[in-house]
Amino acid sequence: MVGKKDFSESIAAGYQPKGDFIYLGAAMHDGEVFSDAAVKIPLKTMNRHGLIAGATGTGKSKTLQILAENLSKKGVPVLLMDVKGDLSGVAKPSAGEAFIHARHEKLNFPFKASASPVEILSLSEEKGVRLRATVSEFGPVLLSRILDLSDTQSGILSIIFKYCDDNHLPLLDLKDLKQILQYSTGDGKEEFEKDYGRISAASTGAILRKIVALEQQGADLFFGEKSFEVEDLLRKDGNGDGYINILRLTDIQDRPKLFSTFMLSLLAEIYNTFPEQGDSDKPKLVMFIDEAHLIFEQASSALLDQIESIVKLIRSKGVGIYFVTQNPADIPADVLGQLGLKVQHALRAFTAKDRKAIKLAAENYPISEFYDTKNELTSLGIGEALVTALDEKGRPTPLAATMLRAPMSRMDILSEGELKDLIDASGLVNKYNQTIDRESAYEILKAKIERADVEEAREKAKEERKKLEKTTTGRRRNTSADPQKAIVKVLTSATFIRGVMGVLNKLLK
Structure with a gap:
């Protein structure tokens, strides 16, 4: 049997960072809180996902x-994916209820209510700063993976993008992409075949159907201008606190394709834009993805590969990604293996399937001499969790059943009035909330087709005039070419005969 002193010293030794850190709580054993066994997360490892x-x-x-509010206090900007709509309270300080102070007395850690600077963002028609991206920014490779295109269809999409680049046709929104796809096998078929080879109408039709399916999930609101600049996620307030950017996603829970499309584009843009950071004292940006299973549940294998690759590489840019979900099994194994900090709250064993899931979940955590991990997972209370992180040398810390500190901010949502005031005070709303529909591929191609139609009508009219003139000229030539026929025609005309007969009548009288 391990003594309390051994437990306390062992845990404390594993969570003693030399640099800056985030205090998460204190370790527990057999229901007792050990305030001297503080669980501290090194700030420099927060980009390890x-x-x-x-x-x-x-x-x-x-x-x-x-985690979000403490990162903000350390000057690290945060992006929260708020699917349930319950995270806006970070903009207001906690009311400091009695149970919060009671918890902190057990932790022997002072409680101080505090708010964080907040920016409200929106992907859809929710209130907030609108996030958009253009089709061109996605590129054919990323877009092919989002649409789950075949190799042939991906090749066609690459040709479409090449044609637009060669002919200075901006691809901004989905109607631009649909227009050029229709043009490639319609009015522009000969032009495409001449320079890029034959394009199958069946393949472009299949691509169009997948674009329509994406539109039905609300992607037409996301694709367009003005594109969101990812550097605006890195803002700090006058006190040096990092902004907590809350992306409200309450109305797209049933549209996982749009969610994964946005996430992949954002991660790709951050990776391509941010410079390499290497080892540093703190991350540049930390992202929290609530209800993370929405990203993965309808993702194709190609899309999963893309997400896994970016997750592996993006930490070198100083960016940490934290997945929030009910069960670790919701996260692909290759992604799960990249995650340095694991905070596991209680799991419930109501069915045989649940018990099997708990057994598998327990295997994701280091073996501990102090805990039966499988049983611990079902006995944790609210606000308690099993925690393991990485120390400053990248080694896993001991598993610690932890009583977590309370948030410094409000544990409830903002009222409608508070939310409106927050959005009205935003420095980004005026920058991004004006819809721009400048001339792009759709308008240019439409005008080109209209000009071609007008020119074709002119050519047809010209041909008709030529035919008419040719017919008229031929008739005139036929008449003047044979004088005898003309004389006969006059002599046999009704008018001439009536005149001759009239003269004869007069003479006979």
Whole structure:
């Protein structure tokens, strides 16, 4: 049997960073809180990604809130994917209820209510700063993976992008892309075949159908201008606190394709834009993806490969990604293996399937001499979690059942009035919320087709005039070419005969 002193010293030794850190809580054993065994997460390892998991109602969102607001206080900007709409309270200080102070007395850690600077963002028609991206910014490779195109269809999409580049046709929104696809096998078929080879109408039709399916999930609102500049996620306020950017996604829970499309484009843009950072004292940006299973549940294998590649590489840009979900099994194994910090809240064992999932979840954590991990997972209370992180040398810390500190900010949502005031005070709304529909591929091609139609009509009219003139000229030539026929025609005309007969009548009288 391991003594309390051994437990306390062992945990404390594993969580003693030399640099700056985030205090998460204190270790527990057999229901007792050991305030001297503080669980501290090194700030410099926060770009090593992480997982916050647990059953509904166990405190995942509050853990996310604790990490986000503490990162903000350390000058690290944060992006929160708020699917349930319950994270806006970070903009207001906590009311400091009695149970919060009671918890912090057990932790022997002072509680101080505090708010964070917040920016509200929106992908759809939700209120907030609108996030958009152009089709050109996606490029044919990324777009092919999002649409789950075949190799042949991906090749056609690459040709479409090449044609637009060669002919200075901006691809801004989905109607631009649809227009050029229709043009490639319609009015512009000969032009395409001459310079780029034959394009199958069946293949362009299949691509169009997949674009329509993406539109039905609301992608037409996302694709367009003005494109969001990812550098605006890195803002700090006058006190040096990093902004917490809350992306409200409450109306796209049933549109996972749009969610994964946005996430992949954002990660790709950040990776391509941010410079290499290497080892530093703190991350440049930390992202929290709530309800992370929405990204993966309808993603194709190609899309999953793309996400996994970016997750592996993006930490070198100083960016940490934290997935929040009910069960670690929601995250692909290759991604799960990249996650340095794991905060596992309680799991519930109601069925045989649940018990099997708990057994598998327990295997994601280091073996501990102090805990039976499988049993611990079902006995944790609200606001308690199993925690393991990476120390400053990249080594896993000991597994610690932890009583978590309380958030410094409000553990509730903003009222409609508070939310409106926050959005009205935004420095980004005026920059991004004006819809721009400048001339692009759709308008240029439409005008080109109209000009071609007009020119074709003119040519047809010209041909008709030529035929008419030719026919008229031929008749005139036929008449003047044979004088005898003309005389006969006059002599046999009704008018001439009536005149001759009239003269004869007069003479006979």
